[in-house]
Structures are given as C-alpha cells and as structure tokens.
Amino acid sequence: MKLIQYIHTHIDPKFTGELPFSVHKKQVPKGYVFTDFEEIASKVYFLAEGIAQVEILSKDEIRILDFFFPGSFFASYTSLLTKLPSDVRIRSIMDCEVEIIDYTELKKSYEFSLLANQFGRIETEKLYLRRVQREKQLLTQNAQEHYLELLKKYPQILRHIPLKDISKYLGITPESLSRIRKRIS
C-alpha cells in the first residue's frame, strides 16, 4: 500500500491526492537504521514494503519493543514530540520501501491544514492505543497467549522474523519459546 492510498482509506475518503507536505520514497536494505539510539528524531516513515523493528537497550541487552508491518507509520515518536534524544533504535529487518515525511514540514502544515491535523490526530490515537495494549499485555498475558495473539495478528511473522528475535520481543528465552511452540503445535 502507498501512503496516498492509506490517507484515502484511513484518514479522509474524500482525499484527492494533494498532500500539504512533501513525501519522498526510499528503498533501504536489511539492517538499515531509521533512527538510532540518542539521535533526535526528525522524520515520520510510512512503511510500504518490509518490516521494521523497534529496539531498546535494557541492562546492556537489546530488547525488541515492537514490529511494524506494511501499511503503517512509524517513528521514534517520543523523540519527535519532545526533541529529546531517542531511547529506541528503529531498524529494517528486511529490505524495505518507505515514504518519508519531514517532521518540521508536517508541523508547519499543522498550522493550516485540516488533513494534516486529521492525519496527526488519528495516527497519534493509534500509537496511544498500541501503547495501552502493549502495557496491558505485559501485565495480564503470559508469553504463550502473547505469542498466539502475535501469530493471529501477523500470520506472516514466522516467515520473516527469526525465532530468537520473537523471543526477545516476548521477553523470554529462545528455549522457552521452543517449548511454547511444541506445546501448541
């Protein structure tokens, strides 16, 4: 899905294709760092193809916070909003095609554009809910329930993400994930 289609489908069905900010397309290889630890984020990415992964450093170990799949926006949003250094790193885990919006330009368009504000509001609402849901999962779901939900939501995940990274995301050891997979198969 392209950004233009996304806006039409998810933000404004009357959208005719004229955006109040510029967008530029980029192909990036696997392992590309969109935003690094300690970098002040300046861009919003729309993922047209591929998978991106959000990582955090916790006690000198990389933990995986989130995955993004095609047809979604991602950014180090806290860093964008606060202008503080990012405490997450966002990387491509396969070749990706992204469409890039410069946040300074987006913010300028917030001053006058209904569409830009609808877009910003709706995407922020989604990020907010994502955060709430993730918190709730951590508090209430065990690793097996969490894994099953992940599979249901992203059936393609096993084809693209190594099991050791899925276990990092679930916050368990690769051995525990193996046991879960045996149990449910």
Place this chain on the structure above:
Amino acid sequence: MKLIQYIHTHIDPKFTGELPFSVHKKQVPKGYVFTDFEEIASKVYFLAEGIAQVEILSKDEIRILDFFFPGSFFASYTSLLTKLPSDVRIRSIMDCEVEIIDYTELKKSYEFSLLANQFGRIETEKLYLRRVQREKQLLTQNAQEHYLELLKKYPQILRHIPLKDISKYLGITPESLSRIRKRIS
C-alpha cells in the same frame, strides 16, 4: 483556567472564542464518579477547579494510576477511542468544576474543523507522552525519586491528597512512604 483560555493559550493563539462543539459547565462534589468501571466513556472533561483521580482494579484492590489538576483535560480515553467498557474509574477527590464536551459532537467536528483536529491531536500527543513517561518511571525510578518528582511537579499535592492515596499511586505501603518522607525531610 477556563477551557476557552486554555484553547487560546495551548492550541491556537488566534482563537477568537467560537468553538466547533458545545461545552457545558458542571460543579460536582468530592467523590463524584465521572466515568465508572465497565462504563463506555462518552465525554471529555476539562478540569477548571479541583483534582480528579484515575483508579484501576488490580487483584481486587483499587490502585491509583494518575491525578489530574486544574487546567487539564481528562477522560477514559481508551474507552472513548475503542467504545469498549472502561477499565478505569475517574473520580473527583475534592469539589470540582468541569467543562464537559460530548465525544460524539467532538467527533463530528473532526470532520470539518481545523481547530477541533488541532485540539484532538495536541491533547492526544500529551496523553501519549504522559503514558510513556509513566511507563519509564515505573521501569527506572524508585519510589523516592518518583515521590520527589511528584512534589516538584505538583507542590500543592500534599494539601489535597491523603498520604495513603499518594502511597497507592506510588505503588508502595503507607509505611514505606512515611520512611521516605522522614529520610528526605
């Protein structure tokens, strides 16, 4: 602070006073329930006077998630966005004056009003950051640091909120809070 002033100061300095949705004022006594557990939220509140407290049921015990002070918006936002029953209860912990926006009306105004979308976007950004900050505090701050930060941010808190509720918010026993207070005094 009144909602009208708030919009002028925080959303749009050119705001002339004509809102795209209606607002009605209400005085409520201490203990008033704005949104109850399992209720589907339908309103956004601007707190003009007083303090509101967000509570959650955790293992049959009430825990305090958040406090709201004058000059801020509050709602069971997840319930508003998802139309699912609220897992939090929001109550006044002293007499309050609120200005109420009906969410259905706000959503209608999102279809055409730049101001409504700027308002919705900016307030959602704030709620998002509040959530992120709270998560980080839970992960990285001990109770004493968290207490000191609370005092710094809301110096008036001790005058209005019983110590047992502050300890519930910090997730510690009243005795631990007493020890912290002795240590830092």
